[in-house]
Amino acid sequence: MLELFSNLFGTLEAKRPVAIVDIGSNSVRLVIYDGLGRAPTPIFNEKSLCAIGHGVATTGRLSGPGVEKAIAALRRFKTLIAIMDVEDLHVIATAAARDAANGPDFVAAASEAIGAPVTLLSGKREAELSALGVLSGFHDTDGVVADLGGGSLELIDVKGTRIGKGISLPLGGLSLMDASDQSAKAAVKITREALGKAKILDHLGGRTLYAVGGTWRALARLHMRQRNYFMSIMHGYTIPARDAADFVGLVERVINADTLIAVEAIAPARRPLLAYGAIVLDEILRRAQPKEITISAAGVREGLLFEKLDRAERRQDPLLVAAREINQMNARSPNHAEDLCEWTDEFMKSTHFDESVEEQRLRHAACLLADANWRAHPDYRSDHGLNIVANTAFMGIDHAGRSFLALTASYRYLGLDQDVHPRMRTLVSSRLLDRARLLAGAMRVAYLVSAAMADVLPRTPMVCVKNKLVLTLPNDLADLTSDRLTNRLKQLGRLIGREPAVVVAG
Known part of the structure; x- marks a missing residue:
């Protein structure tokens, strides 16, 4: 206490x-x-x-x-x-x-x-900082960063933690507007000629285009609104290349951006640049054929900060760092979250279910955030928990990952058999949805046993032994056994095909 x-x-x-x-x-x-x-x-x-x-x-x-x-x-x-x-x-x-x-x-x-x-900043330096910004904001990169400003377009290759040599082209929205004399046909010609010489795009096919800059974000926001997309976070929003090509083709055809559906979401001063941003994106798609376009809220500014970190700090996972900070500030007993990570490590290992590195880091993030909403009224903890994980400005996570965290929080509070957030479920695979329910079921057991206090879960392991799901309690905690605890074990056992058992060990 x-x-x-x-x-x-x-x-x-x-x-x-x-x-x-x-x-x-x-x-x-x-x-x-x-x-x-x-x-x-x-x-x-x-x-x-x-x-x-x-x-x-x-x-x-x-x-x-x-x-x-x-x-x-x-x-x-x-x-x-x-x-x-x-x-x-x-x-x-x-x-x-x-x-x-x-x-x-x-x-x-x-x-x-x-x-x-x-x-x-020189154009090369601007491209380098943009790339570092993308490295800071994504857990694993593979593609080309395209930073579109008002005056220029910077392109630079990124893969893992490595960045290539950047180039700068005079294809910013304002520059293209002026150079083309506000002619869409002339803007297309200028853009096509400039990108045709950009050899960096030769290696973008089938990879990701990381879009940095206000005009890209404005286009993505417009795409969100036209789809009636339910999540408002821009970072990590991904558009498949074919869908993006159809969308930017529509924007290019509209002379007056004010006639576009949901254009009120875009600042009036930025609307004239939408068509030029669409032209540049369309020509990149034609020239390089990337797999998808992913919006990055991290760019030059974040790259400048990232560059100032030492090598060990750069290697840290930004999602887990942010989750630990939120846990430290909000949890009843912050060390309990670390216990929960290790407790679920042992549980998952015992199930012999295959778990990827990405799935493990998402599970750890969910554990670190599990008690961040405890101050909310019990009737609203599910909504509050969902809001934290769905709308906090996390880096190193895509929208499917956010949905996993939000669904885990909701299943934990509302129950494993509830029909929670149908629209959010569309963003996750069947496998990830199953893992959200599985983790939520384990959390429902863990919090009954530990009361959210540290140093209890290490003494109360829950593992699979052959066809059993065994929760072990030491003698001094034997009175924790209850119908409610047994029912939660049964729910979890049904998910993994194991019979529940509570064992009291001396």
């Missing part, structure tokens, strides 16, 4: 916030993170759509009104950074500022406005 009371309002080790100001061709954004780490959480996020890159492709100069708006935004960001007492600040600028004749003057003015030096 001492651990319970000491952790009711537990906090993590104090971290110092870090801020990144990203001066792009279309937007100027401030993101403040809770600190450096494998799973940094944004605690403040604001942007201003300034379009400083509008006209650079034709005039060679940054937009005057855009520059004025950007400088005003940077002054505002400086005040916000001071209010939040942020000492670790990084300011970066990308395509428009590096390509414009008046770029150096703007960088100097921007530095004065924000009160910090501005690092002007």
